[in-house]
Amino acid sequence: AQSVTQPDARVTVSEGASLQLRCKYSYSGTPYLFWYVQYPRQGLQLLLKYYSGDPVVQGVNGFEAEFSKSNSSFHLRKASVHWSDSAVYFCVLSSTGFASALTFGSGTKVIPCLP
Amino acid sequence: NSKVIQTPRYLVKGQGQKAKMRCIPEKGHPVVFWYQQNKNNEFKFLINFQNQEVLQQIDMTEKRFSAECPSNSPCSLEIQSSEAGDSALYLCASSLSQGQNTLYFGAGTRLSVL
Numbered sequence: 001a002q003s004v005t006q007p008d009a010r011v012t013v014s015e016g017a018s019l020q021l022r023c024k025y026s027y028s029g030t031p032y033l034f035w036y037v038q039y040p041r042q043g044l045q046l047l048l049k050y051y052s053g054d055p056v057v058q059g060v061n062g063f064e065a066e067f068s069k070s071n072s073s074f075h076l077r078k079a080s081v082h083w084s085d086s087a088v089y090f091c092v093l094s095s096t097g098f099a100s101a102l103t104f105g106s107g108t109k110v111i112p113c114l115p
Numbered sequence: 116n117s118k119v120i121q122t123p124r125y126l127v128k129g130q131g132q133k134a135k136m137r138c139i140p141e142k143g144h145p146v147v148f149w150y151q152q153n154k155n156n157e158f159k160f161l162i163n164f165q166n167q168e169v170l171q172q173i174d175m176t177e178k179r180f181s182a183e184c185p186s187n188s189p190c191s192l193e194i195q196s197s198e199a200g201d202s203a204l205y206l207c208a209s210s211l212s213q214g215q216n217t218l219y220f221g222a223g224t225r226l227s228v229l
Contacts, residue, residue: 046217102218104156
């Protein structure tokens with residue numbers, strides 16, 4: 001069985017401050033990991049993905065994530081948050097094979113606020 | 116911005132009514148998925164197609180839900196007899212292949228069953 005845990009349901013961060021969203025996964029095989037973002041009244045948009053290789057992957061809009069096999073984690077980071085980053089962020093795990101095997105985290109809502 | 120087009124954006128139905136939603140996948144993507152996202156952000160895989168053929172579907176889909184992806188027409192997901200528990204955001208996604216795990220999602224159809 002596989003699972004994804006996003007321990008923070010909401011994160012409030014000052015504009016311009018750094019952001020880290022936590023993601024822990026459980027899977028016995030080699031995971032494919034994704035971060036998706038869902039803006040209000042929109043579908044999911046891919047931020048970045050990790051299949052293998054360099055554990056730090058760069059994504060769109062200044063986001064990056066670091067894969068750690070020893071910690072079973074795939075945390076998302078951004079150096080400087082903007083108000084437009086207000087959204088729900090989902091960490092997603094896929095086993096090899098069909099994409100119907102995607103496992104979604106419960107999401108973390110990011111709320112930027114004035115510094 | 117997503118190139119997967121879903122219509123309508125909002126759908127309101129009474130219990131027992133049919134609810135139908137459509138999806139145009141990204142050009143060149145032969146694999147289409149339907150997911151249900153509830154208000155607690157729980158995602159449930161419903162069905163997926165490669166071209167016009169069903170690859171996998173869950174039991175719920177086999178009973179009240181029907182879906183198709185005809186050639187040269189939008190894909191569709193229809194609930195034959197809507198129930199209150201079907202109220203959710205229905206997301207269509209497309210992909211280049213079954214084994215290509217990157218999905219590209221549409222904006223969704225939000226179904227409210229009164």
